[in-house]
Amino acid sequence: MLGFLRRTWGAVRRPSVHYSLGFLTMGGFVMGVVFWGGFNTALELTNTETFCTGCHEMRDNVFVELQPTIHYTNRSGVRATCPDCHVPHEWTNKIARKMQASKEVWGKIFGTINTREKFLEKRLELAQHEWARLEANDSLECRNCHSAESMDITRQSTRAAEAHERFLFTGEKTCISCHKGIAHQLPDLGQASLMAAPEAVAELSGYLDQ
Incomplete structure (x- = not known):
C-alpha cells in the first residue's frame, strides 16, 4: 500500500x-x-x-425610418430585423461582415455621426457603402427571404413583373439595383456628384422617377 x-x-x-x-x-x-x-x-x-439599436445613432435615425415600412409591420407579422438585411446568414460571410463592421466601433468612439446633422452629412456615403456591398454579393441578404425561384410574378403588377423578368431573372441587375430606399429614406441625391460617378447618380435617379 x-x-x-x-x-x-x-x-x-x-x-x-x-x-x-x-x-x-x-x-x-x-x-x-x-x-x-x-x-x-x-x-x-x-x-x-x-x-443594433442600442446606440442612439441607429435608434434615432435609421431604425425610426424602418418602423413605418412593410419590412417592420405587415399583414403576415414577419419582421425583417437589422441583421436580417445587413448580416449574411452563412457563417463564413457573417464573420467577414462582422470584421468589416468592427470599423464602425471607431466611428462610435470618435462621434462620427453622433448628431442628426452629422448623420445627414454622412448619409450618402454610408448608403453608398451598403449599396456597393449588396451589389457585390448579389443582394445575398435580400435573397435569404426573397427567392426568385419561388416568386410568382403573375400576382405582381405589370411593371414589377416586367422589371423582374428583364433584370432579376436574367441576372442583369440585382435586388438593390432597383430597391434602394426600400426600408430607409434615400439620401439627398444633390450630394451625389461629390461622392459618386455621374452615371451611378443618373441610374439611381432613373429608378426614382419611374
Missing part, C-alpha cells in the same frame, strides 16, 4: 510524457469548447435588433 502511494505521488509530482500529453490534449479540447461556445454566444448577441 505504501509503495502504491509513493508511486502515485511520484506520478503527480513528475508526470510521465504520456500523462503530460494526455492532460494537455484534454485541457486544450476543453478550453477550445469553452472558447468556441463563448465566441458564438457573443457573436449571436451582437446579431440582434436590440444590440
Whole structure:
C-alpha cells in the first residue's frame, strides 16, 4: 500500500510524457469548447435588433425610418430585423461582415455621426457603402427571404413583373439595383456628384422617377 502511494505521488509530482500529453490534449479540447461556445454566444448577441439599436445613432435615425415600412409591420407579422438585411446568414460571410463592421466601433468612439446633422452629412456615403456591398454579393441578404425561384410574378403588377423578368431573372441587375430606399429614406441625391460617378447618380435617379 505504501509503495502504491509513493508511486502515485511520484506520478503527480513528475508526470510521465504520456500523462503530460494526455492532460494537455484534454485541457486544450476543453478550453477550445469553452472558447468556441463563448465566441458564438457573443457573436449571436451582437446579431440582434436590440444590440443594433442600442446606440442612439441607429435608434434615432435609421431604425425610426424602418418602423413605418412593410419590412417592420405587415399583414403576415414577419419582421425583417437589422441583421436580417445587413448580416449574411452563412457563417463564413457573417464573420467577414462582422470584421468589416468592427470599423464602425471607431466611428462610435470618435462621434462620427453622433448628431442628426452629422448623420445627414454622412448619409450618402454610408448608403453608398451598403449599396456597393449588396451589389457585390448579389443582394445575398435580400435573397435569404426573397427567392426568385419561388416568386410568382403573375400576382405582381405589370411593371414589377416586367422589371423582374428583364433584370432579376436574367441576372442583369440585382435586388438593390432597383430597391434602394426600400426600408430607409434615400439620401439627398444633390450630394451625389461629390461622392459618386455621374452615371451611378443618373441610374439611381432613373429608378426614382419611374
